[in-house]
Amino acid sequence: MVETIVPVVHGTRTWVISLLMFGVGAVSTAALLGLVLGAALPAGGAAAAMLVAAFAAAEAAAELGLLHLPLPQLRKQVPQRWRERYPQPVTALLYGAGLGVGFATYLPVATLLVVAAGVAALAGPVGGAAVLAGFGVGRTLVLAVATARVRSYEQAGGRVERMARLAAGGRLRRANALALGLLAVVLASAAATGEAQAATRLDLGSGSVSDPSGAPGVFAFDRIGSGGSLTGVVRVNGTYTDLPGTQPDVYGTQVVVDTGPAFEIIDVTTMSVIRTLNLTGRDPALSGEWLVYRRVENGVRQIVLYHLTDDTSTVIAHASLRVDLGPPDISYPRVVFHRTGPDRSSIVVYRIDHGTARLARTTVRYSYFNPSVDGRSVVYIAQNLNTMSVRVLDVRTDRSTLVYSLNKGSGKFLWTTGISGTRRFFTVYDDTGSWIDRG
Amino acid sequence: MLGRPDAGERLARRLASSHTRRGFLGRLGAGALAAFSGRLAASVVAPDTADARYYGFCGHTYTTHACPGPYFPPRIDRYGRPLRPKDGHRVDNLGRLVNRDGYVVDEQGNLVLGPTGQPVPRAPRTRLCQDWVLERYHLHAQFDGGWYRCCGGTIRKLVDCCAYTATRINGDAALTGYCYNGRKVFCVLYYQTTVPC
Numbered sequence: 001m002v003e004t005i006v007p008v009v010h011g012t013r014t015w016v017i018s019l020l021m022f023g024v025g026a027v028s029t030a031a032l033l034g035l036v037l038g039a040a041l042p043a044g045g046a047a048a049a050m051l052v053a054a055f056a057a058a059e060a061a062a063e064l065g066l067l068h069l070p071l072p073q074l075r076k077q078v079p080q081r082w083r084e085r086y087p088q089p090v091t092a093l094l095y096g097a098g099l100g101v102g103f104a105t106y107l108p109v110a111t112l113l114v115v116a117a118g119v120a121a122l123a124g125p126v127g128g129a130a131v132l133a134g135f136g137v138g139r140t141l142v143l144a145v146a147t148a149r150v151r152s153y154e155q156a157g158g159r160v161e162r163m164a165r166l167a168a169g170g171r172l173r174r175a176n177a178l179a180l181g182l183l184a185v186v187l188a189s190a191a192a193t194g195e196a197q198a199a200t201r202l203d204l205g206s207g208s209v210s211d212p213s214g215a216p217g218v219f220a221f222d223r224i225g226s227g228g229s230l231t232g233v234v235r236v237n238g239t240y241t242d243l244p245g246t247q248p249d250v251y252g253t254q255v256v257v258d259t260g261p262a263f264e265i266i267d268v269t270t271m272s273v274i275r276t277l278n279l280t281g282r283d284p285a286l287s288g289e290w291l292v293y294r295r296v297e298n299g300v301r302q303i304v305l306y307h308l309t310d311d312t313s314t315v316i317a318h319a320s321l322r323v324d325l326g327p328p329d330i331s332y333p334r335v336v337f338h339r340t341g342p343d344r345s346s347i348v349v350y351r352i353d354h355g356t357a358r359l360a361r362t363t364v365r366y367s368y369f370n371p372s373v374d375g376r377s378v379v380y381i382a383q384n385l386n387t388m389s390v391r392v393l394d395v396r397t398d399r400s401t402l403v404y405s406l407n408k409g410s411g412k413f414l415w416t417t418g419i420s421g422t423r424r425f426f427t428v429y430d431d432t433g434s435w436i437d438r439g
Numbered sequence: 440m441l442g443r444p445d446a447g448e449r450l451a452r453r454l455a456s457s458h459t460r461r462g463f464l465g466r467l468g469a470g471a472l473a474a475f476s477g478r479l480a481a482s483v484v485a486p487d488t489a490d491a492r493y494y495g496f497c498g499h500t501y502t503t504h505a506c507p508g509p510y511f512p513p514r515i516d517r518y519g520r521p522l523r524p525k526d527g528h529r530v531d532n533l534g535r536l537v538n539r540d541g542y543v544v545d546e547q548g549n550l551v552l553g554p555t556g557q558p559v560p561r562a563p564r565t566r567l568c569q570d571w572v573l574e575r576y577h578l579h580a581q582f583d584g585g586w587y588r589c590c591g592g593t594i595r596k597l598v599d600c601c602a603y604t605a606t607r608i609n610g611d612a613a614l615t616g617y618c619y620n621g622r623k624v625f626c627v628l629y630y631q632t633t634v635p636c
Binding site: 322341345 | 561571573
């Protein structure tokens with residue numbers, strides 16, 4: 001292949017064009033591979049970073065001969081017939097495209113495999129494309145170094161052999177093991193310190209959106225009109241349907257919305273209203289036969305738990321107007337909400353079955369707000385002097401991990417959250433609008 | 440928050456950072472110039488990287504660093520809660536302007552709203568000495584005494600935040616200062632009175 005793209009017969013001008021065409025082909029297919037890999041899995045957080053770090057460490061050990069790991073590759077070279085059939089620039093483009101995929105030809109080291117795994121586990125489509133485009137650039141640079149200013153095919157061959165000698169004696173593998181080891185250390189330390197973060201913006205159409213709520217196969221949110229008006233929307237199997245109210249909360253195939261005078265529970269498979277509850281309040285959330293919402297009554301803020309079967313209400317938290325009781329969320333048997341007053345900010349977890357509440361997170365210095373719960377995982381926003389971050393708390397182990405963070409001064413802020421299994425949703429906004437990320 | 444140091448401060452800083460030994464005259468000169476410059480606690484001069492830093496305002500120079508808080512230097516109200524240094528406006532623990540009810544407002548006093556039109560979540564507004572130091576450093580701290588200087592036409596009190604500790608917030612040995620009953624100065628704050636001087 002190197003002998004095809006040398007400035008020997010066709011001259012320097014054609015060589016430059018061919019090199020550019022090779023680069024275009026290599027970068028395009030490498031970026032396409034990154035795009036596909038980045039879109040294949042949801043972008044993970046610290047746990048995913050730790051897995052990739054372990055993989056990188058294992059591959060580093062394999063490069064040093066300490067482990068035997070298979071390397072997926074097609075041990076083929078680019079077809080020689082292309083150089084006979086097409087003009088040199090076209091051939092260069094095709095060769096670049098073939099080599100840019102990486103796995104379609106011979107792979108001497110495992111670096112690409114580790115990076116591809118990292119892209120799939122940690123990056124979104126755009127980030128993945130950007131990262132793997134670097135692989136295409138690298139392949140092009142190697143070709144440029146191998147063929148620049150050569151005067152004969154023998155000289156080109158000799159240069160390639162010299163480059164091969166540099167890698168001989170296990171030097172290439174040792175260097176690669178070192179690089180992979182460094183990558184593993186960086187990823188592991190990032191994961192351990194909670195710095196690993198990745199988020200994917202959900203494509204929910206044009207305009208601003210907020211208030212995510214999800215369940216398997218169902219996703220609901222508020223669309224924000226140009227005048228600031230809210231419209232609840234539910235997406236089921238890729239189809240968007242407007243809801244008769246706002247602040248939707250999904251439970252299975254049901255969604256509850258606030259219509260103003262009442263809360264309505266809707267079956268999203270038929271879009272029929274199952275139940276209308278003439279309750280005064282806002283921010284309803286649903287879990288089985290339980291509904292939770294917040295209201296202000298007689299100058300007191302209240303979190304109200306409503307039993308749909310018995311039609312009974314229980315005030316599970318109350319506070320003066322000087323204290324915020326935030327929008328509640330429910331995943332039986334837990335209800336979560338934030339409570340922030342002049343003296344303290346807390347994430348409160350209330351157990352319906354025990355009738356008890358505890359402060360899962362509390363601080364006198366900073367602010368915790370807008371938690372959501374699914375099972376024993378609580379996703380919430382934490383804000384301190386320097387950052388706003390999305391964190392996930394395991395209420396059994398009391399361990400909290402970072403999902404995503406924004407630095408003060410970024411011009412972006414975090415708002416409401418949602419959680420469904422391992423998928424954490426959160427609203428991000430800036431001066432231009434708001435969107436929902438998944439992390 | 441803090442303006443650019445004026446010429447006096449710059450000179451003090453340069454003098455302090457240019458000499459190579461912990462000379463008494465160098466420190467004295469830095470301190471004197473810092474005092475002469477008459478600025479707020481913006482003057483931070485370093486005689487030696489291994490030595491104490493000096494902070495000063497209105498003719499007073501000291502070495503204990505400020506208590507944790509949303510602004511430097513930490514200005515407090517009569518209860519020890521944070522205020523914006525430049526104008527004494529009430530701020531929450533995140534340094535945002537807040538109204539009497541604790542909700543975040545802009546410079547015109549309008550509520551700051553999120554994307555759905557609801558006020559952004561509030562944050563606590565707690566005492567920087569008693570509450571912040573307890574949570575951050577696990578020390579039960581309190582106000583004992585302080586120093587007074589004329590600053591900007593009114594009396595300013597530099598308040599010692601005292602605790603039973605041998606180490607101050609700088610990480611070195613704590614001083615007794617204006618603390619009593621065995622307590623020592625952990626960090627300092629200031630309160631700007633309305634008493635003319």
